[in-house]
Amino acid sequence: MIAEKLQEVEEKIEAAKARRTPQITEDVQLVAVTKNHDVAAMREAIDAGVTDIGENRIQEAMGKYETLGRQVTWHLIGHLQTNKAKQAVKYFDLIHSVDTPHLARALDKEAGKIGKVQDVLVQVNLAKEESKSGVYEEDLQPLLQLVDELPHLRLCGLMCIAPNYDDTEKCRPLFRRMREIFDGIKDIPFQTANIKYLSMGMSHDYGIAIEEGANIVRVGTAIFGPRQY
Structure with a gap:
């Protein structure tokens, strides 16, 4: 069952890539979101070809x-509290949700303790939703510069979560603007950053996100079915 759903998602990813404008050429990395799904389901997905796992909660x-x-x-895609920075750098390869200077400094400190350079994305709250984390666009530049200057963090790009519209087409302008911001920061003369990932799109809107330039999508329900609470 999971293998069949995974194949459907992969086919939809390829179809969405084909609808992109010619200047967007990157491949798309699928992160299978396993929040509230058990280890047996995770193994089934991995055995069917999943290489990247996304989790929301450290514990x-x-x-x-x-x-x-x-x-x-391992991808950490959920909001991260500063007091969980130690566990985050121990367990995760890419942290998608850096959104404050305080969190960035905490991750840098903990990564330094274990001799690691932690790959991170900065989360942008483009729609300014109070219910979501993320830095506002007008505050993005200083946070990017800070992350780039911290010796044990490597800035790899941006992440966003679109509002949960009933009509997913309403997400398109936001995703398009995120791609513009992403392309713009590639031109900044950072010290150590490797700007390559734009993480946006989930089960309900990943097709539109890919069309508008996402190269990481975070898909759970479309692969595993409804979450098990």
Whole structure:
């Protein structure tokens, strides 16, 4: 069942890539979001071809990390509290949700303790939704510069979450603007940054996100079905 749903998602990804404008050429990385899904479902997905796993919560991820028994790339895609920075740098390969200077400095400090350079994305709250984390566009530049200057962080791009519109077409202008911002920061003369990832799009809107330039999509329900609470 999971393998069939995964194949459907991959086919939709390819179809969306074909609808892109010619100047957007990157491949698309699928992150399978396993929040509230058990290790057996994760293994089934990985055995069907998933290479990247996304988790929202540190505590849930830690238990799965110890028992999964598969080699995958781990993505932290949920809001991260500063007091969880130590665990985040221990368990995750890419953290999508850096949104404040305070959090950036905490991650840098903890990564330094274990001799790691932590890959991170800065989360942008383009729609200025109070219910979502993320830096506003007008405050983005100083945060990017700070992350670039911290010795144990590597800035790899941007992440956003679109509003949950009933009509997903309403997401398109936001995704388009995010791609413009992403392309713009590639021209900034950073010290150590490697700007390559634009993480946007989830189960309900990932097709539009890809059309508008996402190269990481975070898909859970479309692969695993409804979450198990």
